Amino acid sequence: MTKLTNLPAWQQLQQHYEDTKDIHMREMFAQDSQRFEKFSLKLNDILFDYSKNRVTQETMDLLLQLAEQSDVAGLRERMFSGETINHTEHRAVMHAALRNKSEEPAYANGVRIDEEIKTELDRVKFLAEKIRSRHWLGHSNQPITDVVNIGIGGSNLGPLMVTEALHPYSIHDLEIHYVSNLDENHINNTLESLNPDTTLFIIASKSFTTQDTLVNAVTAKEWLMQKLHSESDLHKHLVAVTSNVKMAVEFGVKEENIFKMWDWVGGRYSLWSAIGLSIVIAIGAENFDALLEGAHEVDDHFRTAPLEQNIPVIMALIGIWYNNFYNAESIAVLPYDQNMHRFPAYLQQADMESNGKGCDREGASVDYSTGPILFGEIGIASQHAFYQLLHQGTKLVPADMLAPISNYHCIATHHRALMSNIFAQTEALMMGKTEDEVRAELTQQGMPEKELEDLLPYKIFPGNRPTNTFLFYTLDPKTLGSLIAMYEHKIFVQGAVWNLNSFDQWGVELGKVLARNILDEINTATPVTNHDCSTNGLINYYLSLKPIKDPN
Numbered sequence: 001m002t003k004l005t006n007l008p009a010w011q012q013l014q015q016h017y018e019d020t021k022d023i024h025m026r027e028m029f030a031q032d033s034q035r036f037e038k039f040s041l042k043l044n045d046i047l048f049d050y051s052k053n054r055v056t057q058e059t060m061d062l063l064l065q066l067a068e069q070s071d072v073a074g075l076r077e078r079m080f081s082g083e084t085i086n087h088t089e090h091r092a093v094m095h096a097a098l099r100n101k102s103e104e105p106a107y108a109n110g111v112r113i114d115e116e117i118k119t120e121l122d123r124v125k126f127l128a129e130k131i132r133s134r135h136w137l138g139h140s141n142q143p144i145t146d147v148v149n150i151g152i153g154g155s156n157l158g159p160l161m162v163t164e165a166l167h168p169y170s171i172h173d174l175e176i177h178y179v180s181n182l183d184e185n186h187i188n189n190t191l192e193s194l195n196p197d198t199t200l201f202i203i204a205s206k207s208f209t210t211q212d213t214l215v216n217a218v219t220a221k222e223w224l225m226q227k228l229h230s231e232s233d234l235h236k237h238l239v240a241v242t243s244n245v246k247m248a249v250e251f252g253v254k255e256e257n258i259f260k261m262w263d264w265v266g267g268r269y270s271l272w273s274a275i276g277l278s279i280v281i282a283i284g285a286e287n288f289d290a291l292l293e294g295a296h297e298v299d300d301h302f303r304t305a306p307l308e309q310n311i312p313v314i315m316a317l318i319g320i321w322y323n324n325f326y327n328a329e330s331i332a333v334l335p336y337d338q339n340m341h342r343f344p345a346y347l348q349q350a351d352m353e354s355n356g357k358g359c360d361r362e363g364a365s366v367d368y369s370t371g372p373i374l375f376g377e378i379g380i381a382s383q384h385a386f387y388q389l390l391h392q393g394t395k396l397v398p399a400d401m402l403a404p405i406s407n408y409h410c411i412a413t414h415h416r417a418l419m420s421n422i423f424a425q426t427e428a429l430m431m432g433k434t435e436d437e438v439r440a441e442l443t444q445q446g447m448p449e450k451e452l453e454d455l456l457p458y459k460i461f462p463g464n465r466p467t468n469t470f471l472f473y474t475l476d477p478k479t480l481g482s483l484i485a486m487y488e489h490k491i492f493v494q495g496a497v498w499n500l501n502s503f504d505q506w507g508v509e510l511g512k513v514l515a516r517n518i519l520d521e522i523n524t525a526t527p528v529t530n531h532d533c534s535t536n537g538l539i540n541y542y543l544s545l546k547p548i549k550d551p552n
C-alpha cells in the first residue's frame, strides 16, 4: 500500500493548502452566492451544511481523490461483508448488522449472525416490556421502579447518552440510573434513594472482566443481599449483558437473565446490541426499532451514495483537511439541544478510542497526525464559557453545531431564541469583525477618539473559523439513530484514510495492568520502592495517611 503522505492527492492538497490558506471565508461567500446549495447535503430530516468551511470546489475534489486513493470504499465493503478488518483482535466489525432488519443474511467472518441478532433483540424487548408493564416483580412481589445499569465506556456512554437524548420518549414512572465510576460516590449517591425491593441491576460488560464494573457489581449485590436474605431471589433483581456468559454465571447471574453480545461488536459501537437494554426499557421496543431504522438508513446511504454526496465521507474529509493540513489539534461538538448533553462525551470515546493511534495497519509508526482531541458541551452553555477562545483565541477549533428545528415540547419563545443563537454563532465565527467595522461601530456610538483607539484591538474578531451545522426536524429516535451512525461512519472513513485499525484499543491496557499490580501493593500496605520516585512517593504518602481515612 502506498504511504498516505506519498499519495498524489495528499501532495496536491499540501500545495493547495499553501495556495489557499490565506483566503478568508468572507471572500469565498462573496464570490459565490450558491455556496450554501453547493456545500450542503440532506438525508431525510437532516440537513448538513458544510459551506462555512475553508474549502473551495478544488479542495473538495482533492479530498475526494484522497478518499479514492486510500481506498475508503474497499475497506467499507470489507467491513459490511463481515471480513476480519479488526486484524489485531482477529474480529469482524459488524455493528451495522445489528440495525439491519432486512431479510438478507449477515455474516461475520463467514459465520451467519442475523438469526442470533434477532433472537437476542426479541429477548431484550420481551424483558423490557415485562418491566415497563410492571409484570416483572421483585422478591417481595412489587414491580420494578428503578433500573440501574452498571457498566463503563461503551457499556455506559451510549445507553446513557441515548436515554438522556430521548427523554421525551421515555416512560416516566420508571427511573433509569447509570453507574460507571469506580469511585464509591457514584454508586453510593445512586443507591441512597433506591429501594432494593423495587430495583433491578443490569451488569453491562462485554468482557465481564472490567474492574470498575465488577467492583460496582459486587457492591450492588451486597446491597441487595442486605434486604433479600436468600440468594435464590437474586435473579429477580439482577440481569447481565455480556459476551462472557461463563463469568456472568460465576458472578451469580442466572443464565436465562444473561443477554448475549458478540466479539464482532466493539464496546463503543454496542448501544445497538443488548447493551442497549436500558434504552429499550426507557423508550420501549417501537422507539428502539426507530433508532435502529435511523441508523440503518445511514448505513445504506454510507454504503451506496457517491463519495461526493456521502455525508459521513464529507464530514471525515473536512476533518482531515483541518487535522492534517491546518494542523488543528481539536474539534468541538456543540449540540443546541439540552437532551443531547451527553452526546459530546459519547463521541469522545467513539472518536478518540477509535482513532487516537500512532501505529498504522501494517504496524508502522505514522508520520502524520491522526485522531483529534474531541471536546464539547451544550452550545448555549458553552457560549458563556469557552466560545471566547473559539472566536478570538490563537487556536483553530473546527466545530460541529447541531440543533432541532422544533422540539417535542416546543415553546416558541425559547426555541426561536435558541435558533437565533446557533445561526448567530456560526455567522460570527465565519465573518468575524474587521478593524474598519469596529471603528465605524464605536464612532457611531460616539466614543472619544483616544478611548476608541485603545479599545479597538480587543473588539476585532478575525473570523474565518469553520463550522458544520446539522439541522434536523426534531430529536426523535430515528433522527438520533441517523446522527450517531453518521459520526460512526465519519470515524471509520478517517481511520481508513489514516490507515488505522479503528476497532482495537490497546492503548487502554497499560494503565489497567499497572493498576492491578499497584492494588496488590496497596493491599499489602508496606512502603514501595520499585517504581519511579514520583510514583513511589505518591503511593507511600497515600499509605502513610490511609489509616486515617480508611479504617479497613
Ligand code: F6P
Binding pocket: 151, 152, 153, 154, 155, 204, 205, 206, 207, 208, 209, 210, 213, 267, 268, 353, 505, 508
Ligand atoms: O477500557 C476500555 C474499554 O475496553 C472500552 O473499549 C469498553 O467500552 C469499556 O472498556 C468497557 O468494557 P466492557 O464492556 O468489557 O466492560
